[in-house]
Amino acid sequence: MRVLEERERVRNVVGQRLPRVDGWAKVSGRAQYTDDLTLPGMLFGKLVRSTHAHARLVSVRLERALQVPGVVAAITGRDVPVRYSVFPVGQDETALAVDRVRYVGEPVAALAAVDPYTAEEAARLVEVEYEPLPARMDLEEALRNPEPRIHDYGPFGNVHRLASLEFGDVEAGFAEADHVREDLFFYGGNTHAPLEPHSALAWWDPGARKLTVWTSHQGPHYLHRGLAKALGLEEHQVRVVVPAVGGGFGGKLDIFHHEVCAAKLSMLTGRPVKITLTREEVFYAHRGRHPELLRIRTGVKRDGRITAMHVEAYLDGGAYCSFGPATLLYAGTQQPVTYRIPHYRFQGVRVFTNKPPCGPKRGHGTPQARCALEVHLDKLSEDLGLDPVELRLRNLTGPNELTVNWLEITSNGLRACIEKVVEASGWRQRRGRLPYGRGLGFACSAYLTGAGGSIYYSDMPHSEVHLRVDRSGGVTVYTMATEIGQGSATAVATIVAEVLGLQPQDISLVTSDTDLTPIDLGSYSSRVTLMVGNAAYEAACRARDLLFDAVAERLQVPRSRLVARSRRIFDEANPEVGASFAQAAQWAEARFGCLATSGSYRPPQKLGTYKGSGVGPSPAYTFSACVAEVQADPETGEVKVERVWVAHDIGRALNPVLVEGQVEGSVHMALGEALMEEQAFRKELHRGPSWLDYKVPTVYEMPEVITFLVETDEPRAPFSAKEVGQGPLLCVVPAILNAIADALKVRVDEVPATPEKVLKALEEQRKGRTGRVGPTKVPPFSFPPPERVPRPQSWEEAAQPA
């Protein structure tokens, strides 16, 4: 494999603790975010939002708003009636509600005015008449009351999507078990809360008949397609440009109302229109973590080996599809990636409710089930009298194996991750021996390095990169890799610089512009480093080939002896024989003409052929392990996470500073999910769409974070570099919950584990009942019989008696 050979030759910048390429622009305040942009004649747009969670929209009258001096245009759902969604199967949203509203905050009208004050004042004068319908605010309500349906599609009632799969023979697996345990867990919904509110600036050029939209977004390609559809334009008439993005975390991946409305208002007025959401509106835009109820049943042998597992997931999807079909399946895909599960059944249902739509948030669909599983395994280990770490070690997957649900694991550093955190935390000496109120908790996790399937079917590459070398020695890389803070620009620049013997800062990047940059599907599913990285690697190797050919010819040096390093191309055996990079570029341009190369990447074909097998496969998986140490106060219920040890199988860190930053940021977000963050509702209203009410951890809540990067050889990743943006979040949430249990000997089987819930569990314990808070039943629902999927051959062979 060329990649592996290359790995041996890493000498330049891979693995160095270098500053990020966008550091100067961001620290100096020069980085331009969408709301920083203005265009001549620009208007300011404002959305009018529903005040009802569920209602028939009787009328929307714009007359009074249009009379306000300075208001230039106003629209309702009749002006933008085309349904769209990122998911081909879920075309259920319109830019403005047409005849029904399905959550408080859903846009019903939009207008554009000469300044933001006028727009806001006029928005209050839009007259909307509603005919209220009963609102379903949680899973149970939505399932118990099939009528009136929130949508007129889906299998029945308020069920949006169903999944029911069985790999192997779960009942036979349970029959082999010495012990079977079942647990329920509820994961509360939460939201991304990026610091930068969503913003879009749209400009329709009537002469060129071309729409340009600058927007704070993490998936310009899907938005490009969606805008064309929603506005009735050809795709070539739409250009999406992504300026600097102030955080995404999955919350800027959908096609958003304000983007379509700004575009439509610009088309009507011929003037640029900008719409920036308020902080309150960001909570309505949402697309965050699904509230999810889980039931897990696992059979084990006396020695802890798992014989069978059955996972049931009930997802509260909110009012629209968003990325729901994938979220649902993700609830079931990753359990067999960490543990060998010989017989596995997954059943899931996503339900519509009258709340802002849920969607992809960091870890997309997997954190809920991971958390439930890791808490469940802790309890199982207690049943068996085994150390929780030992139980995991007896079931670990290894490298180069197929999971029971047909996912292909290549590199796998989970065992090394576990060893690191167990040793560093003093787990074996300290766990169970700490004073009351102090505890240690452990958990493992796995995540994808990029989704193996694209959201709409195509056999084309998922990532493409163009690269240009000019005669001054300048290198420009054109990529749709969207920098949302995760470091994609630095990753791409590092890979190209490594191949060409330059520094990352030498590489000019043109990013995320659908007119200028070739396809990348977007900054989601932790796919960019591997997929764009491989495409960039290929483009850079092709450019280097041209440079080497030209230098070899000019200097009469065997081509195989040439290396690119320190901004030179030279004979490795005779380093003074060589040329500066710029000189080499000139010789190559003279020899070959314009120096432009391309690279592309397409993930390997999935191996499963069952319905739903498109979700879960990835070119490579990352693995993480965590020990959390907490101090929990039995008087106040307050939990302070003091220290977190996280080990992450990164493959190889392109830049350890950025990788550590992703781990530390994941700990922050996990901490919020575990202890305080919740997108909660009071009757039909969001409980507090502001940062005073929606609590995120501040610097005072952050624990000490001790990060270990475990390196493994991953032939499918550029220089072995796997993902880090999402994986490390997953194990931290359950490790905290398990630590609370160790500290107080009670179980909070629900996140966020607020002080109130901790106190309630302690009170239950004092009353002589099980010291536990959490769900005690599942909603009234029966899943269809599972589709029986044959296991991979390797599993059948393993099952044969020796």
Added chain:
Amino acid sequence: MERAVRLKVNGQEHRVLVPPHRTLLEVLREDLGLVGTKHGCELGECGVCTVLVDGEPALSCLVLAHEVEGHEVTTVEGLATDGQLHPVQQAFVESGALQCGYCTPAMVLVTKALLDRVPEPSGEQVREAVAGVFCRCTGYVKILEAVQAAARRLREARA
């Protein structure tokens, strides 16, 4: 309704004609084109609009422009001089203390304010100084490191 307001921002005098309710944040971003100052909520919750008024951190979304007449306002654009980053900014870049960058202008300003007052801050003083600004990306770990690195740089520069 509008009145003339004289502002001194990053050492430069400006005269703007604004209604009395216009915030310093709006004037900086929309009238003076100093868009390095960000907005995250405009309710005084997140702190990313922080600027320095006479060297002390202030939430520009809660300050009216006319209130700072006669005071010195410093924004992130006022830190780097002659294309050279301020030592605090250098420390942030080198420590990897920024990701999306949206809180960064505020973070470097509160750091500068702290280190101007306390050249050798304790961990607790650093946490207190940055506590008013949210960061959603970094988990604050590298921000705390950057503040201490900046303190060292400034001490070395003075020594």
